[in-house]
Amino acid sequence: MNKFFKSKVFVFAICVAFLSTMLAHFALYNAQNTQQANAFATQTTSLQVKVVDLDGTPIKQAKVFVAETQQTFYTDLHGYTTIMHVPFVDTPLCKVTDGEFSFVNLAITCDGFKDVVLFNCVVFKNRTRQGPVVMMFDKNQTNAPFVAITEVPPDKWTKEFLQKIKECY
CATH class of the missing domain: 1.20.5 (Single alpha-helices involved in coiled-coils or other helix-helix interfaces)
Structure with missing residues (x-):
């Protein structure tokens, strides 16, 4: 060779x-x-979302998409989804204090309304969250392509978190 x-x-x-x-x-x-x-x-927990217009009138047949499960739910004539079972993930952020909560991300759409994206929707360990109430804009009322909302952790957790930061520095 x-x-x-x-x-x-x-x-x-x-x-x-x-x-x-x-x-x-x-x-x-x-x-x-x-x-x-x-x-x-x-680990799962549950959530029920209510979808309304800006006057507070329930929106029927709005689609609520849960990013973490890739599932879609529809609202009833009172604007509520069925109870949705969603993942409960212990994140490092939640472990800073005695936080018994987690986050999921939702996309809400409905004909005639602007799409809404809800980031960090807070869910609680071992209990159903009744809410959030998501308000949707009429498509003709705004030029925005969509509405994005970000939830923050519960007040109790935020206060405990700030207290720990103050103790450390």
Whole structure:
């Protein structure tokens, strides 16, 4: 065999070994992430959303999409969704204090109204949250393409968090 051919075979063998190692690491990483996601999915809590217009009139047949579960729920004639079971994830933010809450993200749409995105919708461990009440703008009332809302943690948690910060510094 000539020297050129031997070097090509050697490079090919190194590439195969490298790719095999990368695929094995990827498979292990994927298995760990799947296991972690399944652990998160075992804890759930519940939420019921009410959707109204700016006058407080309930909006029937509004779609409420839960990003974490990829599920869509519809409001009834009183503007309420059914009780939605959503994941409860212990996040580092919640562990700073005795916070027994988590977050989910919602997208609310309905014909004739501007889309609403609700980030960090607070949900509580072992109890159903009745609310939030989401107000939707008539499509003709604003030029905004959508409305984005971000909820903050409960007041009790925020006060405890600020107190801990003051104690540390």
